[in-house]
Amino acid sequence: MQESLNSFTEMHKQLLVEKMSESVNRLEAPSVIKESMLYSLEAGGKRIRPLLLFATIAAFGQETKKGLNTAAALEMVHTYSLIHDDLPSMDDDDLRRGKPTNHKVFGEAYAVLAGDALLTYSFQLIADTDSNHASPEVKLALIQEFSKAAGAEGMVGGQVADIAGEEKQLSLPELEYIHINKTGKLLAFSVIAGAILSGADEERKKSLTEFATHLGLAFQIRDDILDLEGSEEMIGKRVGSDEVNKKSTYPSLLTMAGAKKALEEHTNLAKEKLAETGLDTFFLGEITDMLAVRDH
Amino acid sequence: MQESLNSFTEMHKQLLVEKMSESVNRLEAPSVIKESMLYSLEAGGKRIRPLLLFATIAAFGQETKKGLNTAAALEMVHTYSLIHDDLPSMDDDDLRRGKPTNHKVFGEAYAVLAGDALLTYSFQLIADTDSNHASPEVKLALIQEFSKAAGAEGMVGGQVADIAGEEKQLSLPELEYIHINKTGKLLAFSVIAGAILSGADEERKKSLTEFATHLGLAFQIRDDILDLEGSEEMIGKRVGSDEVNKKSTYPSLLTMAGAKKALEEHTNLAKEKLAETGLDTFFLGEITDMLAVRDH
Numbered sequence: 394m395q396e397s398l399n400s401f402t403e404m405h406k407q408l409l410v411e412k413m414s415e416s417v418n419r420l421e422a423p424s425v426i427k428e429s430m431l432y433s434l435e436a437g438g439k440r441i442r443p444l445l446l447f448a449t450i451a452a453f454g455q456e457t458k459k460g461l462n463t464a465a466a467l468e469m470v471h472t473y474s475l476i477h478d479d480l481p482s483m484d485d486d487d488l489r490r491g492k493p494t495n496h497k498v499f500g501e502a503y504a505v506l507a508g509d510a511l512l513t514y515s516f517q518l519i520a521d522t523d524s525n526h527a528s529p530e531v532k533l534a535l536i537q538e539f540s541k542a543a544g545a546e547g548m549v550g551g552q553v554a555d556i557a558g559e560e561k562q563l564s565l566p567e568l569e570y571i572h573i574n575k576t577g578k579l580l581a582f583s584v585i586a587g588a589i590l591s592g593a594d595e596e597r598k599k600s601l602t603e604f605a606t607h608l609g610l611a612f613q614i615r616d617d618i619l620d621l622e623g624s625e626e627m628i629g630k631r632v633g634s635d636e637v638n639k640k641s642t643y644p645s646l647l648t649m650a651g652a653k654k655a656l657e658e659h660t661n662l663a664k665e666k667l668a669e670t671g672l673d674t675f676f677l678g679e680i681t682d683m684l685a686v687r688d689h
Numbered sequence: 690m691q692e693s694l695n696s697f698t699e700m701h702k703q704l705l706v707e708k709m710s711e712s713v714n715r716l717e718a719p720s721v722i723k724e725s726m727l728y729s730l731e732a733g734g735k736r737i738r739p740l741l742l743f744a745t746i747a748a749f750g751q752e753t754k755k756g757l758n759t760a761a762a763l764e765m766v767h768t769y770s771l772i773h774d775d776l777p778s779m780d781d782d783d784l785r786r787g788k789p790t791n792h793k794v795f796g797e798a799y800a801v802l803a804g805d806a807l808l809t810y811s812f813q814l815i816a817d818t819d820s821n822h823a824s825p826e827v828k829l830a831l832i833q834e835f836s837k838a839a840g841a842e843g844m845v846g847g848q849v850a851d852i853a854g855e856e857k858q859l860s861l862p863e864l865e866y867i868h869i870n871k872t873g874k875l876l877a878f879s880v881i882a883g884a885i886l887s888g889a890d891e892e893r894k895k896s897l898t899e900f901a902t903h904l905g906l907a908f909q910i911r912d913d914i915l916d917l918e919g920s921e922e923m924i925g926k927r928v929g930s931d932e933v934n935k936k937s938t939y940p941s942l943l944t945m946a947g948a949k950k951a952l953e954e955h956t957n958l959a960k961e962k963l964a965e966t967g968l969d970t971f972f973l974g975e976i977t978d979m980l981a982v983r984d985h
Contacts, residue, residue, distance in 0.1 A: 423846055425849060425853065426841050482800050495958065502778045502852050505779070506849055509805075509808065509840075512808055512842050513839050513841070520836070533825050537813055541813065549806045550718040550719055556799070
């Protein structure tokens with residue numbers, strides 16, 4: 394493998410940001426809603442979902458650009474979820490990635506609507522995928538999986554369970570339900586979408602889905618560890634804010650040492666599942682390692 | 690035409706409500722989000738968008754049940770828009786259809802999330818349409834048009850312009866921009882979706898789109914007239930609330946007599962466009978008349 398993860402990441406992040414900006418800019422819509430959408434889309438972030446999608450397509454030895462529309466859709470849905478989660482009626486956060494949150498800049502009404510617009514547009518982007526890159530059947534399969542991963546049976550359901558679980562002590566299965574849904578299913582969709590776009594068989598889809606589930610849990614455990622250990626400067630939000638909110642976290646349930654052990658276990662399981670696919674999963678493996686040791 | 694509009698309406702409303710309830714009930718999701726979604730879906734209302742869809746398919750002499758998934762999607766998106774519009778950060782309404790608004794019952798966080806879940810699910814419902822009723826190409830065309838009508842270039846954009854225009858005197862073109870986008874485009878999609886599902890040619894799609902645009906404006910003018918004239922009991926919200934909010938309305942821009950004249954003109958233009966199609970548009974014509982004289 395000649396190409397490093399760094400250059401793979403930089404190239405695809407640039408493609409993604411250009412695609413998102415161009416897509417929003419061409420909308421015939423009031424400028425304030427476009428500004429609000431772009432403010433949050435361009436706020437940076439790891440772009441982990443698009444990168445997982447591109448890396449999965451690369452594992453099948455196919456052209457990654459066939460995933461560009463779906464990658465933009467994924468990042469738009471992730472971004473809408475952050476905008477809505479940050480609202481005063483939800484997590485009431487003033488900072489996101491070191492910048493004022495969307496509603497702090499544009500007000501609550503436009504923040505709600507920017508989220509709504511991003512969610513709505515994401516489905517159009519998938520449907521608009523170039524017909525050379527996806528058949529109608531493939532696009533519909535993507536839309537069905539995407540909707541499940543993002544909606545009441547996935548991300549929204551996880552956020553509901555998260556809110557319902559605030560201020561009470563959760564069991565480990567309850568905490569895992571929240572994270573598998575709130576974060577895990579959209580992460581898993583990133584990988585599954587790459588498999589669908591690459592025409593994967595059911596067996597490989599299954600291994601990749603299991604890979605993504607372990608990756609998602611590892612991701613969340615690392616998040617919880619960072620929230621306790623990280624510096625405010627690094628992660629761009631109040632350190633220990635979950636603790637302030639009395640939220641159950643992996644370190645609070647498992648101890649810090651136990652959380653670190655669980656992180657290692659899920660990371661190893663994720664990599665075992667990757668090996669099962671028999672694909673050239675270099676970038677997926679590198680992303681898995683990177684997420685386990687990241688400092689923000 | 691043997692069947693009356695009343696029996697057509699009752700039969701299709703029942704099919705619609707059953708479809709929506711069954712669809713939400715089978716979701717594997719926390720019960721509170723399903724309750725919140727169902728609360729607003731089952732709150733009644735005219736179901737005008739689904740009825741327009743069914744009536745359009747009937748005009749083509751086709752089986753209306755082929756539109757059931759899209760009808761449910763339409764009503765879910767309309768319902769999500771009401772839930773979000775009623776939020777304290779937007780119109781801050783306590784009553785909707787004579788019942789407490791969603792956030793008054795479930796709280797703001799769950800109201801935002803119920804809206805998000807309904808919007809997300811609507812795309813899945815279209816994608817899940819029985820393959821005997823729509824080809825993959827037809828489903829994708831529906832999703833593309835639906836997304837445009839509901840998003841920044843349609844309903845969300847109209848709501849943004851509506852908020853931006855509060856507390857200032859609007860011109861008639863500005864007021865029409867708001868209504869064409871906020872209400873008109875989803876009403877138009879209801880008709881266009883029926884045409885797409887029925888395999889209409891471009892010329893008929895064009896006539897039906899123009900029909901729906903005039904219908905949408907007539908609908909909004911009637912709304913503004915009712916808001917001034919209607920009784921609180923009939924329309925289930927504070928009478929004159931637009932006036933209290935200092936919003937521009939058709940009667941405030943055109944006088945009450947002028948608004949009534951504009952209502953009549955748009956109703957007549959709508960019916961001219963219907964006649965152009967050469968289809969059996971009995972139900973579409975009846976719905977147009979009904980909307981022009983409705984008292985709630």
